[in-house]
Amino acid sequence: MAGLSSRSAVAIHALAMLAHRRGGSLTSAEIADSLESNPVLVRRILGRLRDADLVWSTEGRGGGWSLARAPRDITLHDAYAAVEEGQIFSRHTHPPSGACEVGRNIGDLLDVEFQSAERALEEQLGRTTIADLLQRILASDNEAKSH
Amino acid sequence: MAGLSSRSAVAIHALAMLAHRRGGSLTSAEIADSLESNPVLVRRILGRLRDADLVWSTEGRGGGWSLARAPRDITLHDAYAAVEEGQIFSRHTHPPSGACEVGRNIGDLLDVEFQSAERALEEQLGRTTIADLLQRILASDNEAKSH
DNA sequence: AAAACTGCAACTACATTGGTTACAGTTAGG
């Protein structure tokens, strides 16, 4: 458990690509190309984004994926929450001993602390939208080209 | 990678127990008892706390573990940083395609976002000390006893 | 009918974690 999966990175990458396409759509193969990864992996992750109403998909020939909202209305936290499950911190694997003053009380208090730390992380993620990110990506690209 | 390990919870639990002992020491077996866990596991984690100068240990008969600082000078972030390694978010497993405008620029920008989110979490953890936590643990215990 | 898609189940390889056993080294006490 050396941290969370790379699904957040993949999800945000895909959302940025879709935002770059404006209203247009992309296939899972096209997104997988940019990720140097696999279309099935992309569909798995985009499927979760669809469950969270961030994107929608159409089947069959000519099908693919599109944004379900404006890029400025999707935050990095939306992407994170859609693909990453549960809590960041793991709690005690066994309930601590009730015979110990610390053991029988620490559980709930630790929960409060961990939850507020996670909330701080989520709030920070919520401050950046896909539109913000795409703008910086394009600025970064122009910067690179001019050198 | 459904989050971090439970090492932070174990570390904080152990620090709270040591703080409760005031200047005294505890053996890894005593701490393991409260955790309903294993002395070796405890020594592994307390070893990291020692590397971070939060506790010290003495070997041999009558040995054990003690705090290396006052409880009010140890934050939950200190414990977290000592036992949890690396970053919370995983990055792209392969570097994205350089052929894609998004792919060749997103890496660094995502790093900035993820790092500032993690910093927010760490700052929140830094706001609570072991002394704070122990005080609440004891208050919680008295509360429970009075009913 | 064929081509180009999504959706999904199943499987592999791999890393990490929690847990355990075993044992060497250190120290205090009788």
Next chain:
DNA sequence: CCTAACTGTAACCAATGTAGTTGCAGTTTT
């Protein structure tokens, strides 16, 4: 000086979750 009670570590196991892949059924356009 010998034994009991500790720490320190290495080695190993089972369980879990992830990334990656193959295969195939279903859907839609041409």
